Structure formats: C-alpha cells, structure tokens
Amino acid sequence: xxxKILSLxxxxxxxxxxxxxxxxxxxxxxxxKDNGNAAAADAGEIDKSKTYIIGMDDTFAPMGFRDEKGDxxxxxxxxxxxxxxxxxxxxxxxxxxxxxxxxxLESGNIDMIWNGYSITPEREKKVLLSEPYMDNRQIIVTLKxxxxxxKADLAGKRVTVQGESxxxxxxxxxxxxxxxxAEPPVEYATNTECFKDIEAKRCDAIVVDEVLARxxxxxxGEENYKxxxxxxGEEKFAVGMRKDDTALxxxxxxxxxxxxxxxxxxxxxxxYFAD
Numbered sequence: 001x002x003x004k005i006l007s008l009x010x011x012x013x014x015x016x017x018x019x020x021x022x023x024x025x026x027x028x029x030x031x032x033k034d035n036g037n038a039a040a041a042d043a044g045e046i047d048k049s050k051t052y053i054i055g056m057d058d059t060f061a062p063m064g065f066r067d068e069k070g071d072x073x074x075x076x077x078x079x080x081x082x083x084x085x086x087x088x089x090x091x092x093x094x095x096x097x098x099x100x101x102x103x104x105l106e107s108g109n110i111d112m113i114w115n116g117y118s119i120t121p122e123r124e125k126k127v128l129l130s131e132p133y134m135d136n137r138q139i140i141v142t143l144k145x146x147x148x149x150x151k152a153d154l155a156g157k158r159v160t161v162q163g164e165s166x167x168x169x170x171x172x173x174x175x176x177x178x179x180x181x182a183e184p185p186v187e188y189a190t191n192t193e194c195f196k197d198i199e200a201k202r203c204d205a206i207v208v209d210e211v212l213a214r215x216x217x218x219x220x221g222e223e224n225y226k227x228x229x230x231x232x233g234e235e236k237f238a239v240g241m242r243k244d245d246t247a248l249x250x251x252x253x254x255x256x257x258x259x260x261x262x263x264x265x266x267x268x269x270x271x272y273f274a275d
Contacts, residue, residue, distance in 0.1 A: 045247060046087070046089065046247050046248050046251060048088055048089050050089075050090075051090040051091065051092050052084070052089055052090065052091045052092070052111040052112060052248075053091075053092050053094055053109070053110045053111050053112070054080055054091055054092065054093045054094065054110065054111070054112045054113075054114045054115075055094060055096040055101055055104050055105065055109075055110035055112065055113050055114070055115070056072065056076065056077070056093050056094065056095055056096065056114065056115040057095070057096070057098040057115050057116070057190070058072055058095035059190040059191065059192045060074075060098075060115050060116050060190075060191065060209075060212055061074065061212060061215050061216065061219075062074050062075050062211075062212075062215045062272040062273070063075050063076040063115050063116040063211065063212070063237075064076050064077055064093070064115040064116075072093050072094075072095060074115075074272065075268060075269070075271075075272045075273075076114050076115050076116065077093050078268045078271070079133075079259070079265070079268055080093065080112075080114055082255075082259055082264055082268070083252055083255045083256060083259065086254075086255035086258055086259065087248075087251045087252065087255050091112075093114075094110065096109075096110060097189070098115075098162070098164065098165075098189070098190070099163050099164035099189060100164075101113050101117075101164075101240075102123075102126055102127060102240075105127065105240065105241070105242060106126075106242070111241065111242075111245070111248075112239055112240065112241055113127065113239065113240035113241075114239045114240070116134075116136070116209060116211060116212065116237055117237060117238060117239065117240050118136060118166035118209075118235045118236065118237060118238075119132060119235060119236050119237070119238045120166050120169055120235070122169065123240065127240040127241065127242075127243070128240065128241045128242060128243045128244075128245060128246070128249055129238040129239070129240055130238045130239040130240075130241075130249060130252055130253055130256070131238070131253045131256065131257075132236035132237060132238050133236075133237055133238065133239075133256055133265075134211070134236065134237040135234065135235075135236055135237075136209050136210055136211050136234070136235050136236065136237055137209075137210040137231050137232075137233065137234050137235065138166065138167045138170045138171075138207055138208070138209065138210070138231060138232035138233060138235065139207070139208060139209075139210045139213055139227055139228070139231045139232075140154075140205050140206070140207055140227070140228040140230055140231060140232070141195075141198065141205065141206050141207075141208055141213055141217075141225055141226070141227055141228075142198065142204065142205045142206075142225070142226050142228065143198060143199075143201070143224065143225060143226065144223065144224055144225060144226050146204065146205070146226060148204055148205055148228070149228065150228060150229070150230050151177055151228070151230040154177075154180070154181065154204060154205055155180040155181070156180070156181070156182050157181060157182055157203075157204035157205065158181070158182055158183065158186065158202070158203040158204050159171070159181055159185045159186070159203060159204065159205050159206065159207060160185065160186045160187075160188060160194045160197045160198065160202075160203040160205075160206045160207075161185045161186070161187060161188075161194060161206065161207045161208070162187065162188060162189070162190060162191050162193075162194060162208070163187035163188065163189060164187075165191075165209075166209075166235060167207045167208055167209060167232070168185065168187065168207075170207070170232035170233055170235075171185050171207050171232060172185070174232065185207070186203060191206075191208050191209070191212050191213075191216070192216075194206040194208060195208075195216055195220075199224075205228075207232055210231075211237075213227070215272075215273075239252060
C-alpha cells in the first residue's frame, strides 16, 4: 500500500514538473516577443503591426468634425489617412477632450495629436512636433452690428476663447489686453460654444483660429459676423507625438513632403477650402 502511495506521489510530481516546464516555455516565448517589441521600439523602428490612434477635436471644422452620418471627417482626417498609406501603417482617428490632449498622448491613450494643433513654445517643450503643414492666425470675431472695431474697443468688455488652446495662450501673453477686459477670458471646451456665446450676445468678441472661423462663418452666414483687423498673431499647424517617437516622425515628415510634391495635399485642400 505504501509503495502504491509513493508511486502515485512520484507520478503527480512528474506531471506537475512537466506542466510547469511547459508554462515556463510559453512564458519565455511571450517574454521574448515582448522583449523583441521593446528592442524594436528602443531601436527607433516603426511597429507596422499596430494601429496608431490619432486624437482629434471633433468640433474643429474643417480639420476634424462629424458629418451628417456621425462619422469623423475633415482635412486632417483625409491627410492622416494618406500619410498612413505612404508610411505603411494603420491609423484610427478618435475624438478626445481637447483640453486633455497632451495628457492623453503622454499616457499612451493616443499616439498622435493631429487636428489644427498649433506650434507654440510651450508645446515644443512637451511634445515632438512635425514640420508645419498649414498656416493659421488667431483672429478676433464680433457680430456684424457690434461697435467693437479694434482691440482697444474691447476694454471693459467680455471675451470668449476655447480652453487649453493656442488662442488662449496668445491672448494671455498680451497682459495689457487681458487687464483691460471686464474679466479674464471666459473659456469653453469648444470653439463652437464660443460662437454660440457671441451669437447669444453673452460676450462681445471671441478669439479663434482663422481656419475654423472662416469655415464656420461660411456655413452660418458670413454677413452676420465681423473680423477685426487686429489679431493675436500668425501660427502654424503641426502633428504632435511623444518625444521618443522619432522614427515615426521622420517617416511622417517624409510622407507629408511626398504628398505635397505629387499634388495630393492640394487635392485635399481644395476639397475643404475651395471658395
């Protein structure tokens, strides 16, 4: 009886050892795969097996917005897809809280910020930026019948701007202007809300990206608005990535140049900006 018990115990020990060895082999294989991916990333290679997530503001027409079907479309969407084709990667455009864009990038929830993303000194410190691909200005918009015709006329008035935007950065840099206002610039999550604010006459002016403003006013009646000659400066749009994604950024810049050279960029531009 003791011999039988001893034999069974030895058999169970052998089986456990075999299973453990098999599991270790599987884990070793997974670890090797993970280590291989990490090594590729460290070597600056582009992982063409993954889908790269692009973070967008889905209210920033015509760069990124929802069509009548609810699909995310726009200039930047089309351009991103063409760039991805050139590089040989898959991309997916996702709407994000634009005020959290850099945090989303840093946490790995997205791989690129690509949606009318202006180059600023503050962003250059935190994000790897592509070569610029479009010019823009931060303009001041009022209603057509407004008595406001200059920055000086906004003294004691109320101004609205999108939160965590380059427009807000530009306004806040003009300390004398901010001090002249009735209160600090009122911030909204989207530029559309800023336009709704001025249309309801809850503010006297908005500071907004010219690219978006011209498109919005064209869709909603340009005759209802007035763009002041004064503005908050020129800027350029770029794509943002994490600082260590240099290989992907190099490929993106190369693809963007090729799309300009072969006329694809101009075709997309005409689709959204032609008069």
